[in-house]
Amino acid sequence: MKIGLMGGTFDPPHIGHLLIAEQAKEQLCLDAVWFLPANVPPHKAADVTSAAQRLQLVEAAVQANAAFSVSTIEFERQEKSYTLETVLELKKRYPTDEFVFLLGADSLASLDTWYQADRLFEAVQFGAVARPGSRYLIPAGAKVTAVDLPSLEVSSTDIRKRVARGKSIRYLVPEAVRQLIEEWKLYVT
Numbered sequence: 001m002k003i004g005l006m007g008g009t010f011d012p013p014h015i016g017h018l019l020i021a022e023q024a025k026e027q028l029c030l031d032a033v034w035f036l037p038a039n040v041p042p043h044k045a046a047d048v049t050s051a052a053q054r055l056q057l058v059e060a061a062v063q064a065n066a067a068f069s070v071s072t073i074e075f076e077r078q079e080k081s082y083t084l085e086t087v088l089e090l091k092k093r094y095p096t097d098e099f100v101f102l103l104g105a106d107s108l109a110s111l112d113t114w115y116q117a118d119r120l121f122e123a124v125q126f127g128a129v130a131r132p133g134s135r136y137l138i139p140a141g142a143k144v145t146a147v148d149l150p151s152l153e154v155s156s157t158d159i160r161k162r163v164a165r166g167k168s169i170r171y172l173v174p175e176a177v178r179q180l181i182e183e184w185k186l187y188v189t
């Protein structure tokens, strides 16, 4: 199987993440996309929603798509899990599968600063989408395939701000995610 890995903080997951996953699946002929919520240790970022809540938000976001699922692999370590470690672990657990790491242009531009970037570029290929406000720079040595996407100026930061200001986020996040944000009173300052 060819599997897309959609890494992120997902605080909260939004339609941009789902659109990347869906378009990458079609354009890169993926069999499935696994969402990998990052483990952000509480002492590192006090203002990030808890791992357990972000996990439930991502599960709610992907539930309607049979090709999408959530992996908790990055929660298995106490500290932040580096993408290289995650990828190597997945390759060990699923030796016959092929992985493509999906990201937006903002992440792509800083990819060469990621932990042991050379080894990461050896270990995995990337599927990258353009993002408003970010230049599309491919770091030397990385295997990158472009994924075309209608340009979407949505971000988790913007959604958190909208909630804080009492503005609507309907249709910017899946309805099930919106309901959880409301129920848990997330991002209300």
Ligand code: ATP
Pocket: 007, 008, 009, 010, 011, 016, 017, 020, 102, 103, 104, 105, 106, 107, 129, 130, 131, 132, 152, 153, 154, 155, 156, 157, 158
């Ligand atoms: P924040 O605003 O909190 O930084 P975010 O919206 O960038 O959050 P993340 O969970 O950090 O969301 O993103 C996960 C991945 O999705 C990253 O690779 C990011 O580049 C990509 N991404 C998120 N939103 C978009 C978008 N609108 N267009 C293209 N890529 C996106």
